[in-house]
Amino acid sequence: MLDDFKDNSFYKYACNLKKYYHAYIFEVDDIETSFPMILSFAKMIICKNHYTEESKCGDCNICHLIDNNTYQDLKIIEPMGASIRKEQVIELQKDLSLKSFNNTNQVYIIKEADKMNISTANSILKFIEEPQDGIYGILITTNRKALLSTIISRCILISLKTKKEEQFSLDDIENLSLFLKKLFKEKERSLAYIKQDFFHYYELREDIIKAFNIMEAILDCLIQKKYHQELVLNSNSCDIIETNLGEISLNNIINCLEKVVIYKNKLLTVLNINVNLLMDRFVIDVSEVL
Numbered sequence: 001m002l003d004d005f006k007d008n009s010f011y012k013y014a015c016n017l018k019k020y021y022h023a024y025i026f027e028v029d030d031i032e033t034s035f036p037m038i039l040s041f042a043k044m045i046i047c048k049n050h051y052t053e054e055s056k057c058g059d060c061n062i063c064h065l066i067d068n069n070t071y072q073d074l075k076i077i078e079p080m081g082a083s084i085r086k087e088q089v090i091e092l093q094k095d096l097s098l099k100s101f102n103n104t105n106q107v108y109i110i111k112e113a114d115k116m117n118i119s120t121a122n123s124i125l126k127f128i129e130e131p132q133d134g135i136y137g138i139l140i141t142t143n144r145k146a147l148l149s150t151i152i153s154r155c156i157l158i159s160l161k162t163k164k165e166e167q168f169s170l171d172d173i174e175n176l177s178l179f180l181k182k183l184f185k186e187k188e189r190s191l192a193y194i195k196q197d198f199f200h201y202y203e204l205r206e207d208i209i210k211a212f213n214i215m216e217a218i219l220d221c222l223i224q225k226k227y228h229q230e231l232v233l234n235s236n237s238c239d240i241i242e243t244n245l246g247e248i249s250l251n252n253i254i255n256c257l258e259k260v261v262i263y264k265n266k267l268l269t270v271l272n273i274n275v276n277l278l279m280d281r282f283v284i285d286v287s288e289v290l
């Protein structure tokens with residue numbers, strides 16, 4: 001089954017992950033059409049056979065059971081009627097609190113995760129807040145904005161949406177490409193330049209959120225380019241990005257992208273965040289994974 005996705009940039013991204021985060025949100029155009037690929041990601045987490053861009057498993061006993069939806073350590077829940085009920089989440093947590101039947105990682109998938117009311121969402125939140133070794137969550141939604149911000153901030157967001165809503169100004173693309181270039185080159189030393197290279201252009205929380213959206217788009221563009229994918233940004237933007245960041249290795253791009261997503265979520269969810277501190281930590285965090 002994984003063969004279907006070998007040209008997909010997410011598949012490649014997933015193969016390059018050194019370890020898995022405890023919870024992911026997949027934002028997709030359509031849940032049913034995206035589900036096979038998300039299920040293959042769950043297989044990567046559970047099946048012990050090594051996945052690379054060239055090789056996959058998909059053919060062991062565990063992978064077959066997952067395909068038939070009979071693998072005990074993979075739990076999938078979806079709305080019963082109009083919503084996901086609290087009892088479903090409680091039962092899920094009870095199941096997962098038992099040790100894995102098969103001595104593998106355990107994965108739970110929540111389809112249409114936006115269909116949880118506040119009280120259901122809060123019980124899943126508690127679960128996500130206190131991650132346990134070997135348990136990984138995947139929440140799927142067509143609209144991440146409908147999820148509790150406290151949930152978003154504790155998950156890695158993977159957007160598989162094909163339509164990006166915005167194009168960005170060339171000035172912004174240029175400013176932020178240069179900021180990232182310096183970060184990749186100077187690492188922690190670039191702390192000294194945050195004021196002139198970043199806060200000079202982006203001062204208020206809203207501006208900084210926009211800047212993180214643009215950095216995400218810049219890094220996405222580099223990944224698309226490396227894999228000869230269709231480019232989402234216009235060609236002038238891509239040229240600026242390529243000129244400044246074309247030399248950066250794919251691993252560094254992916255590591256930086258993960259941090260950009262994490263810090264963007266922090267910005268989105270904490271209203272009175274100290275942006276100076278946040279940017280310092282961002283630079284330090286990125287420097288550590290380069």
Ligand SMILES: [Zn+2]
Nearest residue numbers: 047057060063
């Ligand atoms: Zn397998």
